[in-house]
Amino acid sequence: QTVVTQEPSLTVSPGGTVTxxxxxxxxxxxxxxxxxxxxxxxxxxxxxxxxSTTNKHSWTPARFSxxxxxxxxxxxxxxxxxxxxxxxxxxxxxGDGWVFGGGTKLTVL
Amino acid sequence: xxxLKESGPTLVKPTQTLTLTCTFSGFSLSTSGVxxxxxxxPPGKALEWxxxxxxxxxxxxxxxxKSRLTITKDASKNQVVLTxxxxxxxxxxxxxxxxxxxTSLFEYWGQGTLVTVSS
Numbered sequence: 001q002t003v004v005t006q007e008p009s010l011t012v013s014p015g016g017t018v019t020x021x022x023x024x025x026x027x028x029x030x031x032x033x034x035x036x037x038x039x040x041x042x043x044x045x046x047x048x049x050x051x052s053t054t055n056k057h058s059w060t061p062a063r064f065s066x067x068x069x070x071x072x073x074x075x076x077x078x079x080x081x082x083x084x085x086x087x088x089x090x091x092x093x094x095g096d097g098w099v100f101g102g103g104t105k106l107t108v109l
Numbered sequence: 110x111x112x113l114k115e116s117g118p119t120l121v122k123p124t125q126t127l128t129l130t131c132t133f134s135g136f137s138l139s140t141s142g143v144x145x146x147x148x149x150x151p152p153g154k155a156l157e158w159x160x161x162x163x164x165x166x167x168x169x170x171x172x173x174x175k176s177r178l179t180i181t182k183d184a185s186k187n188q189v190v191l192t193x194x195x196x197x198x199x200x201x202x203x204x205x206x207x208x209x210x211x212t213s214l215f216e217y218w219g220q221g222t223l224v225t226v227s228s
Contacts, residue, residue: 001173036214038156045205045221046148046156051213089156091214097169098214100148100156 002026004092006101011109012080020104021072022090028071029092035073036091037066039084040103046089050075082108111135113145113206113219120225121196127224131189131206138164138184142211145189147180149202150221157202161209162189198226 003025012018022035029035037050048057050066053073063079073090085108090101117129131145138145146161160180161169170178179192189206203223207215 001171034214038215040156045218046215047218048213048216051216055213057213057216091156091158093214097171098158098161100158102155 002092002094002099004090004099004101006088006090006104008102009105009107011107012077014080014082014108016080017076017078018080018106019069020075020077020088020090020106021069022074022092022101023072024092026094029068029073031068033073033092033094035066035068037064037073037075038089038091040087040089049088077106080108084108111208111217113208113217115204115206115219115222117204117222117224119223120227122228123197123226125196127191127193127196127200129191129193129204129206129222129224131191131219133187133189133206133208136208138162138182138187138189140164140211142209144209145182146207146209146215147189147191148205148207148215149200150205151199151202154202159193159204160191163209196226200224201226 005023038046040046054066088104113133144163147159162180177194182189203221205221206219208217
């Protein structure tokens with residue numbers, strides 16, 4: 001099974017900016033991987049944030065944005081709020097199925 | 110309003126077959142582009158995609174589990190069923206179903222159901 005790698009943990013100050021990345025074990029992430037990003041709070045189901053690299057759902061706060069950066073998928077949070085503290089997962093498409101990353105625990109401190 | 114809800118046993122014994130049902134509302138699995146998938150999360154671990162079924166009955170499975178998984182749909186009942194054979198304690202996890210929209214993936218999720226595999 002293909003490995004998708006995320007930073008295990010990141011810390012950001014309230015009001016700051018942070019970028020989470022998502023790397024593919026098979027090479028550069030491209031738009032053809034249709035990167036998705038999800039947020040999960042403890043004890044809750046994941047919530048979809050970004051699909052197809054850059055697209056936001058209607059409920060996605062404007063401070064979240066998706067991109068491709070240096071061969072990886074990226075999720076940038078600008079103007080971080082305390083409620084953004086959560087686990088974040090990326091999801092990549094590989095033709096025969098999808099693979100989640102290992103998740104990034106984002107701490108707002 | 111789109112909702113999904115998982116149902117099934119909370120406890121299964123090793124070697125048994127797990128059957129989970131996802132009952133949904135607010136959309137039709139007969140609509141072009143729509144699908145329903147299953148994702149699981151072992152306690153304290155990351156999400157794992159398991160299977161997805163499309164409106165046209167096309168199916169995709171996690172390669173490492175393909176021999177153990179079967180996904181089916183009953184669009185008239187608004188249900189998708191996942192079966193997993195030969196359950197093992199490592200399959201203990203919260204199992205989620207989620208909707209694939211015509212342009213986005215897993216945009217709506219169920220609340221999840223915890224399945225424990227133990228004798």
